[in-house]
Amino acid sequence: MEDEKKFKTKTGYCHVLPDKIVLTRDGIIGNISQTVNGNGIFRILLIYSAISIFLLYKTYSSFIKGQNLFALFFVVIAFYLIYSIIKSINNSATPIIHRDKIKEAKFIKAIPRVTRSRFEILFEDEKGKIKKRIIMLPGSLNDGENETEKAVEIMKSKKIITL
Template sequence: MEHEKTFRTKTGFCHILSDKIILSRDGIIGNVAKITVGNGISRILLIYSTISIFLIYSAYSSFQKGENVSVLFFGLLAIFLIYGIIKSINNSATPIIERSKIKEVKFINAKVGLTRSRFEILFEDENGKLKKRLIMLPGSLNDGTNETEKALTIMKGERILAT
């Protein structure tokens, strides 16, 4: 079998092969992600859009009743979700990325207690469109620091991430 290097992710494992990167899902979190997201993000964006529409409707109803605090709360929450939808529109959940199609790889370190470390891979999909694939690394409760170091070592060793 071809030589591969593997590290843990939030929902499974990332396998670095000589010609491609394969993301596999494992365990309970991976199974839930497989059901809700699948290999595309359109389903989750549709869910967020539905929630945003409901929040906008709730803000409008509260406005008609003169409940200004509710208007502000529902409105801000809807704006936050819409911002997330717009920012995520070019994201991909593809499990296989050809290394030859990768344009750029960034590493974003975790903000303690707020975010996880992650890789952002900008690549060209089969239709020639630029897409972004996030590889979320394990959090602090799952030995995230050690797994992040291991992932960084592998990505730099394979010359996917610039040193």
């Protein structure tokens, strides 16, 4: 494994090997993420769906009671969750991405104090479907700028991304 490069992510580490990318979870945040998500996103999308259904019910009941402001509030949140579910349906939480299956990889720079920097990797899974794996980088409280620079350099040197 002398050709391995490693950088920090939000929940652990990303190991860039000659033939694959391996994401490992480390520490408290990684353990919580592993418990909640596992290696798939189905469970979290199911939770979002249940919350959306509940909010749509609350919208209806608030509208019937004449509480139009609450109804508007609930419907906006419900539709935002539904939009997020639709947008995330092809995401993956797989810990291993084979480099020969990568179709596209791009780096998205953080908006300071609003979002984190991240890599979005489009790859073909074992079933032949195109999936998207998001690799979130550390935030500003965890030396995010330096870790992001390190991660971008590693991904460039391994020819996964080109900027």
